[in-house]
Amino acid sequence: MACPHLEYRESDGDREFDTARAFCTVTGEFVQPVHADICNERYGLDPESDCEIFREHAGLDWDE
Amino acid sequence: MTYEEYLDGKPVVITAALTGGIQGKEAHPDLPETPAEIAEAAAAVEDAGAAVVHLHARRDNGERAFSTERFQGVTDAVRDATDDVIVQHSTGGTAAPDALRAEPLRTDPTPEMASLDMGPMNRGRRLTSENTRDTIDGLHAEMRERGIKPELEVFNNGHLNEAFRILDDLDEPPYLNLIFGPGTLAPPSPANLQRMVDQLPEHAEFNVIGFGPHQLPLTTQSLILGGHVRVGLEDNSYLRKGELATNEALVARAARIAEELGRPVATPAEARDLLGVESRR
Ligand code: SF4
Numbered sequence: 057m058a059c060p061h062l063e064y065r066e067s068d069g070d071r072e073f074d075t076a077r078a079f080c081t082v083t084g085e086f087v088q089p090v091h092a093d094i095c096n097e098r099y100g101l102d103p104e105s106d107c108e109i110f111r112e113h114a115g116l117d118w119d120e
Numbered sequence: 121m122t123y124e125e126y127l128d129g130k131p132v133v134i135t136a137a138l139t140g141g142i143q144g145k146e147a148h149p150d151l152p153e154t155p156a157e158i159a160e161a162a163a164a165v166e167d168a169g170a171a172v173v174h175l176h177a178r179r180d181n182g183e184r185a186f187s188t189e190r191f192q193g194v195t196d197a198v199r200d201a202t203d204d205v206i207v208q209h210s211t212g213g214t215a216a217p218d219a220l221r222a223e224p225l226r227t228d229p230t231p232e233m234a235s236l237d238m239g240p241m242n243r244g245r246r247l248t249s250e251n252t253r254d255t256i257d258g259l260h261a262e263m264r265e266r267g268i269k270p271e272l273e274v275f276n277n278g279h280l281n282e283a284f285r286i287l288d289d290l291d292e293p294p295y296l297n298l299i300f301g302p303g304t305l306a307p308p309s310p311a312n313l314q315r316m317v318d319q320l321p322e323h324a325e326f327n328v329i330g331f332g333p334h335q336l337p338l339t340t341q342s343l344i345l346g347g348h349v350r351v352g353l354e355d356n357s358y359l360r361k362g363e364l365a366t367n368e369a370l371v372a373r374a375a376r377i378a379e380e381l382g383r384p385v386a387t388p389a390e391a392r393d394l395l396g397v398e399s400r401r
Binding site: 064071073075076077078085086087088089090091092093094096098099100101105106108118 | 141142143144145146147149178180181182183184214215216217243244245246247
């Protein structure tokens with residue numbers, strides 16, 4: 057499973073990469089490699105509980 | 121590991137942290153990610169004065185990888201491209217399970233050195249690199265079994281206690297890496313570096329990392345205190361404000377400052393002698 061806001065893209069309009077990279081459609085930016093583990097739900101990580109961007113976009117407070 | 125050793129002109133070991141696993145080409149277009157790119161950077165920093173290269177492995181898309189197979193690809197490429205530089209693998213891995221954290225120790229040949237995190241570090245709101253004592257002891261036991269020299273990663277002053285906990289189990293000399301930066305890292309200041317160095321055992325060797333703008337001043341201070349230095353794009357993207365760095369330029373600058381200060385730059389062979397590292401070359 058992966059975050060619904062995650063896409064893999066070779067370009068963000070400015071930069072081109074040979075291999076598609078994690079791209080967040082909420083921020084419109086490529087994702088830091090360490091954060092891509094949250095986007096991809098690796099190692100028990102989960103966008104809904106662990107990603108600030110996901111939570112803010114969904115209107116979730118941290119005590120919810 | 122003292123000011124007297126600085127005055128005596130003790131050689132300094134420069135470690136180059138070439139890639140890391142936190143950011144990638146989205147942040148710095150020249151940050152090496154593939155085995156070929158990391159190997160090219162390793163050759164350049166060896167020529168510039170690095171005795172040790174600190175390595176992480178990545179997937180083809182730049183994301184973090186911990187498998188022995190991925191590390192094997194990186195370490196093979198680096199060994200082929202360099203003459204004698206010491207290979208140090210990271211065993212760090214925020215959120216990664218312990219079983220994966222040990223995989224970088226199992227390449228053939230094994231790395232000569234490996235990082236050993238001394239305790240927790242926070243990232244963002246929810247991410248933590250836990251590094252329980254159980255994790256530390258498990259990784260350390262495997263390093264001892266495989267003859268790999270651990271570099272103890274001291275993220276803050278409290279982690280000195282954790283390093284002292286395993287001091288008697290370490291081969292001589294203990295090698296501690298004092299790390300300064302934001303969040304749960306040691307607050308970056310010359311006074312704090314001095315205080316941490318004052319607490320080290322006399323026979324220990326130490327290395328210093330300063331993140332971002334703290335890399336230049338705190339590694340320079342380490343030179344004067346008789347310590348060693350780590351520089352590279354894992355820790356700092358900029359040569360100076362507004363000017364992106366390369367690994368080679370950061371190492372060349374550290375080597376130049378060391379020489380100016382009367383600390384000759386250690387060759388890999390000298391670094392093995394100083395730090396008690398078994399050669400795999
Ligand atoms: S950064 Fe957050 S919101 Fe964006 S794709 Fe990754 S998990 Fe989803």
